[in-house]
Amino acid sequence: MAATVTVRLPDGSAIELAPGATARTLAEAIGPRLAKAAVAATVDGREVDLTSELPDGAEVAILTATSVAGRAVLRHSTAHVLAQAVLRLWPGAHYAIGPVIEDGFYYDFELPDGAHFSDDDLERIGATMREIMAEDQPFERHEHSIDEGLELFADQPFKREIIEAVARGADEVDADAEPTGGEAVVSTYWNSPAFSDLCRGPHVPSTAALGHFTLMRVAGAYWRGDEKRPQLQRIYGTAWESEAALKEHLHRLEEAERRDHRKLGAELDLFSFPDEIGSGLAVFHPRGGTVRRLMEDYSRQRHAESGYEFVYSPHITKSELFATSGHLEWYADSMYPPMELDGGTEYYLKPMNCPFHILVYRSRQRSYRELPQRYFEFGTVYRYEKSGVVHGLTRVRGMTQDDAHIFCTEEQMAGELDSLLTFVLDLLRDFGLNDFYLELSTKPETKSVGSDEEWDVATEALRSVAVARDLELVMDEGGGAFYGPKISVQARDAIGRTWQMSTIQLDFQLPQLFELEYVGSDNARHRPIMIHRALFGSVERFFAILLEHYAGALPTWLSPEQVRVLPVSDDHLAYAASVTASLIGAGLRASTDTADESIKARIRRAKVAKTPYVLVVGDDDVTAGTVGVNRRGSDRPERDVAVDELLREVVADVAAKRVPEIAGTPA
RNA sequence: GCCUGGGUAGCUCAGCCGGUAGAGCAGCGCAUUCGUAAUGCGCAGGUCAGGGGUUCGAGUCCCCUCCCAGGCUCCA
Numbered sequence: 001m002a003a004t005v006t007v008r009l010p011d012g013s014a015i016e017l018a019p020g021a022t023a024r025t026l027a028e029a030i031g032p033r034l035a036k037a038a039v040a041a042t043v044d045g046r047e048v049d050l051t052s053e054l055p056d057g058a059e060v061a062i063l064t065a066t067s068v069a070g071r072a073v074l075r076h077s078t079a080h081v082l083a084q085a086v087l088r089l090w091p092g093a094h095y096a097i098g099p100v101i102e103d104g105f106y107y108d109f110e111l112p113d114g115a116h117f118s119d120d121d122l123e124r125i126g127a128t129m130r131e132i133m134a135e136d137q138p139f140e141r142h143e144h145s146i147d148e149g150l151e152l153f154a155d156q157p158f159k160r161e162i163i164e165a166v167a168r169g170a171d172e173v174d175a176d177a178e179p180t181g182g183e184a185v186v187s188t189y190w191n192s193p194a195f196s197d198l199c200r201g202p203h204v205p206s207t208a209a210l211g212h213f214t215l216m217r218v219a220g221a222y223w224r225g226d227e228k229r230p231q232l233q234r235i236y237g238t239a240w241e242s243e244a245a246l247k248e249h250l251h252r253l254e255e256a257e258r259r260d261h262r263k264l265g266a267e268l269d270l271f272s273f274p275d276e277i278g279s280g281l282a283v284f285h286p287r288g289g290t291v292r293r294l295m296e297d298y299s300r301q302r303h304a305e306s307g308y309e310f311v312y313s314p315h316i317t318k319s320e321l322f323a324t325s326g327h328l329e330w331y332a333d334s335m336y337p338p339m340e341l342d343g344g345t346e347y348y349l350k351p352m353n354c355p356f357h358i359l360v361y362r363s364r365q366r367s368y369r370e371l372p373q374r375y376f377e378f379g380t381v382y383r384y385e386k387s388g389v390v391h392g393l394t395r396v397r398g399m400t401q402d403d404a405h406i407f408c409t410e411e412q413m414a415g416e417l418d419s420l421l422t423f424v425l426d427l428l429r430d431f432g433l434n435d436f437y438l439e440l441s442t443k444p445e446t447k448s449v450g451s452d453e454e455w456d457v458a459t460e461a462l463r464s465v466a467v468a469r470d471l472e473l474v475m476d477e478g479g480g481a482f483y484g485p486k487i488s489v490q491a492r493d494a495i496g497r498t499w500q501m502s503t504i505q506l507d508f509q510l511p512q513l514f515e516l517e518y519v520g521s522d523n524a525r526h527r528p529i530m531i532h533r534a535l536f537g538s539v540e541r542f543f544a545i546l547l548e549h550y551a552g553a554l555p556t557w558l559s560p561e562q563v564r565v566l567p568v569s570d571d572h573l574a575y576a577a578s579v580t581a582s583l584i585g586a587g588l589r590a591s592t593d594t595a596d597e598s599i600k601a602r603i604r605r606a607k608v609a610k611t612p613y614v615l616v617v618g619d620d621d622v623t624a625g626t627v628g629v630n631r632r633g634s635d636r637p638e639r640d641v642a643v644d645e646l647l648r649e650v651v652a653d654v655a656a657k658r659v660p661e662i663a664g665t666p667a
Numbered sequence: 668g669c670c671u672g673g674g675u676a677g678c679u680c681a682g683c684c685g686g687u688a689g690a691g692c693a694g695c696g697c698a699u700u701c702g703u704a705a706u707g708c709g710c711a712g713g714u715c716a717g718g719g720g721u722u723c724g725a726g727u728c729c730c731c732u733c734c735c736a737g738g739c740u741c742c743a
Contacts, residue, residue, distance in 0.1 A: 234739085500742085
């Protein structure tokens with residue numbers, strides 16, 4: 001054996017250690033602060049425990065809890081303690097898997113006698129976890145043969161299933177085949193005589209290294225995500241490297257809750273979901289209707305400027321149309337069941353607009369001279385979403401898409417895609433979104449039509465316009481629609497969440513199914529290419545995203561009410577009315593609040609409604625022709641502003657589509 | 668669709684071991700006429716989601732249905 005081992009550090013330097021040195025020894029050799037902060041290490045890129053011995057010549061990095069990988073170790077270890085606590089409280093419980101997820105972890109259990117967790121249990125479990133952490137139990141790694149593993153977990157059916165999968169060489173979430181000696185082995189972590197868990201690790205050295213966690217909620221989840229398998233009880237939690245980081249995370253969650261569009265929609269009187277109508281079906285109130293109209297009007301204007309023509313199509317159709325399009329074959333699960341009319345003819349509510357636009361195209365023979373044809377429609381579609389998935393305005397059963405279909409020649413395709421992407425990004429920026437990345441979705445493994453070659457051509461066309469942008473491109477393998485690949489524009493909002501916005505889909509299939517043609521300059525018939533695209537996605541969903549992004553404080557140009565004028569007393573009513581009239585005369589949305597309430601109360605109401613400009617007019621203003629101005633986001637009112645001056649300010653704000661300062665914590 | 672938890676006044680929520688329903692805000696009325704985030708007093712408002720059952724008696728216990736939330740799955 002060599003007298004020393006030498007390992008290389010991430011900065012390229014080498015360090016010499018005594019034989020048998022562990023990652024922990026290394027951390028201590030580098031410095032006491034690192035030794036204290038260390039939770040695990042990587043050896044030649046593989047994550048290992050601090051107690052693992054370092055081989056000579058290895059590249060080693062120490063993981064601390066403030067790194068992404070370090071937090072994952074922390075969370076994974078906390079998940080183990082959760083399992084230990086549950087087994088302590090419910091002897092005989094079965095434990096399944098406990099992986100790390102974004103910002104936290106979960107663990108799935110099956111409790112004896114079909115018992116289930118309640119919110120009170122979370123507190124008890126959390127308290128027990130803290131006991132275990134106080135007991136300073138080590139995470140000791142052991143390796144076992146498959147047979148030993150099966151023996152160890154004889155009464156744990158889920159663990160046995162994982163081990164059996166490892167034995168078959170499957171890559172498992174929470175247990176890993178280790179290529180040691182060519183024979184499959186499993187590793188366990190032993191915390192105490194009462195608890196060990198199957199896991200590939202690594203873990204923190206001891207339960208005492210944990211502590212900044214919260215158990216969040218209980219949920220049901222299928223074993224392996226398969227609805228035919230047993231439903232387990234899942235506990236979600238989050239864990240961080242410090243109390244401050246934990247608090248910050250909880251604060252972010254509160255911020256997201258404050259921005260919940262369903263809450264804002266009710267508070268700001270924008271829309272509602274009356275039970276009488278049904279799940280996932282919204283009505284827009286006057287204020288929400290105004291916002292929606294503004295969004296749609298602006299979109300229409302931009303589409304008209306960009307060479308789109310406006311078409312309209314009905315909400316229902318005979319089944320034949322969707323049989324030809326393939327929707328009945330591929331999409332029937334998401335469609336409302338048919339209505340039988342006219343002695344047996346079946347009619348369907350439309351889940352998509354494309355077949356209708358195709359019929360517009362096919363209404364007469366087309367020449368290459370008139371391509372591209374760009375048909376736009378605010379098309380209202382209905383999709384029978386499963387009851388558990390509907391969510392506010394972001395996932396509904398009835399929605400209006402800003403849908404368009406472009407029919408073009410193969411030669412025109414690249415240019416169309418390119419200008420389309422510019423159009424999309426410009427439009428989204430006008431609404432104040434400006435942090436984007438692109439996602440390219442390729443052929444689905446199961447549900448798809450068309451040959452691999454066609455898919456390759458279409459996918460490549462999309463890829464080339466995507467990479468031409470100075471934007472991040474993320475692959476979404478298998479995420480395309482059944483008829484073609486797509487690019488989607490993902491936007492990050494004010495608190496760092498990402499939303500799928502616009503989609504651009506290429507389609508070589510529907511033109512074939514509907515036998516679309518155009519006559520080329522060669523006097524021969526050719527097949528056009530079809531591009532599907534929706535920029536808002538759905539108007540409802542885009543509305544929801546804007547509401548959350550702006551926390552309800554929509555830009556002035558989109559605000560349902562832009563200015564509210566408050567007379568100090570009844571003496572100023574006439575003046576207030578004249579100010580309001582001149583604002584309305586300038587094309588603004590303004591009203592006078594004549595309620596018999598104190599000026600303070602009316603200011604508060606106007607502010608709570610997130611009105612961009614709240615004007616107060618009293619004696620001084622009547623004589624001087626001025627107003628007092630409260631701008632949204634400012635707590636310092638300004639006095640003696642000339643009406644003309646204020647009017648110019650608001651008009652300029654609207655014309656510039658100025659983005660308000662977004663209240664709240666940035667991500 | 669499945670799991671868990673919910674549904675009490677327009678909204679947010681109290682309501683014990685089963686004994687006949689309560690607050691704040693909003694609404695309405697009266698007083699108040701006010702210069703920058705809630706003036707005071709009063710009134711009204713509920714088939715306790717709907718239906719069925721147990722019970723002398725059900726908001727409360729049981730069953731079914733609908734709706735909501737968080738997940739699983741799916742997705743714009």
